Amino acid sequence: MRAERHHRLSLALLAVFLASGLWLEAMIGLRAAGWVDDPLRREFLRLGHAHGGLLALVNLAIAWSLGQLATPEAWAGKIRIAALLGALLVGVGFMAGGLTHGPTDPGPPILVVPAGALLTLAAVIATALVRPTDRPPGS
DSSP, X not given: OOHHHHHHHHHHHHHHHHHHHHHHHHHHHTTOTTTSSOHHHHHHXXXXXXXXXXXXXXXXXXXHHHHHTTOOHXXXXXXXXXXXXXXXXHHHHXXXXXXXXXXXXXXXXXXXXXXXXXXXXXXXXXXXXOOTTOOOTTO
């Protein structure tokens, strides 16, 4: 994945999660049935919006850092995929877990959140540690 594409997808991810937050606040402000009266759903939708938006910003920082640190493209492509996938899994996992929840616990989609968090963490660590002179992964 190229740097320009990573920037654009990060901005698109940010727009999606910002829009979802605006929609959620509108539903709460309008006291829309099903959203306001279900605290677990409301909490997990907020968690998804907030985490997704924050991790989209982290993706922008990673996209910028990969260029600034002259990370080899073989590494940078893998880091970009891990960072974007991680942000998507965390944000969507929280939101989908809130939409499909049981009486006291979030729904099964919440199970992808830890995987997304680990992917994002790995992307941040790799961005910090990989140097321009490092050999490509798998070589």
